Amino acid sequence: MFNYKKFNLILNNINIPVFKKQKFYLKTYFDKISNNYIDISQVINSAIIDCHNNGGGTVIIPDGEFYCGPIHLKSNVNLFLCANTIIKFFTDPKKYFNVLTRWEGIDCINYTPLIYAYNQTNIAITGYGTLDGQASLYNWWSWKKNIDNTTLQDKDVKLLIHMMENNIPINKRIFGYNHFLRPNFIQLYLCSNILITGITIINSPMWEIHPLLSNNIYINNVTINSIGPNNDGCNPESCSNVLIDNCYFNTGDDCIAIKSGKNSDGRKINIASKNIIIQNCLMNKGHGAIVLGSECTGGINNIFIRNCKTIGEQLQSFLRIKNNAVRGGIINNIYITDINIQCIKSSFLNINLLYDEGQNGTYLPKIYNIYINNIYINLCYRVIDINSFIHSFINNIFLQNSIFKNIKYPSKIQIFNKDNLINFNNVKFL
Template identity: 65%
Template sequence: MNNLKKQNSILDQIRIPFFNKKKYFVKEYIKFFNKKNDISYAINNAINDCHNNGGGIVIIPNGEFYTSSIILKSNVNLHLQDDTVLKFYTDPNKYYNVFTRWEGIECINYISLIYAYNQKNIAITGKGILDGQASFYNWWSWKNDINGNHLQNDDVKILKNMDKNNISIKNRIFGINHFLRPNFIQLYLCRNIFISDIHIINSPMWEIHPVLSENITIQNIKINSLGPNNDGCNPESCNNVLIQNSIFYTGDDCIAIKSGTNNDGRKINIPSKNIIIKKCKMYHGHGAITLGSECSGGIKNIFIEKCTINGIIQSFFKVKNNAERGGKINNIYIKNINIKFIQNYFFNINYLYDEGDKGDFIPIVKDIFISDINVEHCLQVFNINTFKKSIVDNILLKNCVFKGLKTPEKILIYNKYNINIINTKFIS
């Protein structure tokens, strides 16, 4: 099956879920309104009623409202009206513990601001704003505060050691008095997901994080969140995903595809696959498209096309991996990309990320096909850093133009490899 047929086959399998037209108005569930009152009870009660009565649309009205966590349930479309601003509290005590994944490792930790577990036919729609209110005076300070402290580091180390030592998930308990930040939206073990038109700002950490989920459409969204680890959209161990017509201003990677970390990733062993990214605009971030570093379950069949890159983007396409993660990444198709400016590299593979070559698991990247790329300015086209026994192979670069180059290519690959460059110009 050729590239186009593969892509069309995936698109044929992705379906936007159907919702009953019955409407549930959150304002009818608010007992007493004060601007700063927590209305999460009203939103969740409306969702429960909608779910229990065959599904429909839960409507959050125009205006500014405050809330803590929202739990989505099957057959419910949570809809924000055009002038809705939903502000989420930053008090950790508002967020109880649930089963979750934190940077690819399973644990018990803070519920995400919007959460669903094992649900089907769910949606978040409308042109309103979801505001996590994160800043360096609350959630972001756990990564690095204004005094240079890194509060989360000890908990990250503890969680990684729990994974390494195969500690039971029920004993991997974090939350209150710990410093592992929640995601904004986490949809875990769900299917038939539709996220459209929303505007997300100021997320505690990753913005949209579907996990072990399938049949996902994310379209026409705007993300503007410049905090640490503020990835825009991170499908993890997901199948049949379409991300299109969306805008990203992020503090980390705009889109990062993942599949679990180390032992947990290998134990579950479910790759992210059949993912299409098209007609997106990236204006701020580390990588426009990144694979990893949590990729122990593998990543394959990724299609990236008709995207525009401009602004402060460090690199266009990145692979982050190491000998602790391992995992195979293959069948990546990139075409029709227009890039005005990227700070560093067009194509970056880094196998020396974090633990580097200290481990027993071999990173593999192969079968990457890149065509019809126009870059007005970038520092370097290829920046590839690997280690002995790791594998990079079969990369095709065809019909591309790279301008404004300042640095010769760096290709450090130890295995026998095949990089074909056809009808491509490198202009300094």
């Protein structure tokens, strides 16, 4: 059931980037930049540019607590954080100038992510230190929902969607300062040969790690503790050959959410997220452990999930698929095996094709070939929850060799296509 041949082929195609041995120590740059050591953005970016211009290597940030604005990575540069390094990013929006980016699947000009790379190759963030976005309800997070229940970002979200729907050119979709679309923490846009390992990420404005239209990505041994709104842990979007291994997620939204563009912007590029491996990960808190969508217009396929665990009682679903007839997109060939789950608050498998706009569109979603094996859940409110509509398509869901304990509610399955197949083999519902 688990396609190990295809799994191994993907694994063998993911290559860890290699960097020159030369090192660029941040301390040597302090006296070049002025006497103001409070904001070291210029120091870090100068070291990255020097490293890049000299053929690449490693920029080493020493132990200590530093304050910083946006960092822009360059090809052949490994940004290394020592064990007791803490980089605290400013929360003043004025420090985050505009760049080409994508906000929840829609292209625009907006605040630079805290760490950003565009069209670079062989880049890395490694070491043992901590990246602290310093986001809270008193700055970035308040844009989603303030303590007085105001939602500052809603107007800009509606404006951005309007621009997409009316085919406004990207270079005229200008947001940034005096607008309220929060930046990602790390966004790697049109990049290849990416390594992120060993670091800890806390308090992100929104999405933490967002590879976009990139390939050959290895994310390993990363700890994410960020429970703010829309704080997805890792969001590969229209990416291929991705390995997420041995990571810890404690998030305010989905732990891992795989995406491929939204609506007309997603259809223009039409690049799927594919050949993605998620293994040996530990999920603590989040809406979903693994989520496909909701921005999935370009499609999602060949996703392999193995040997993952959840702890605590905060996860709503393990595998969640969100789509509708406005976004469309094909999601297929999903393989899951060897999963140990403490508690699921909603359902183990949740497929919702009535998400947001639901059936009110012309791009019918298709989901098929989901293979699930060797699942153990200690507490499960519902095993399967599927909501679809006439003319959508769901088929070939296989569940075998699994144990679901302490089930609170029966499964709910709403599929309209006649040739649907949901197969259970050696599954115990206790």
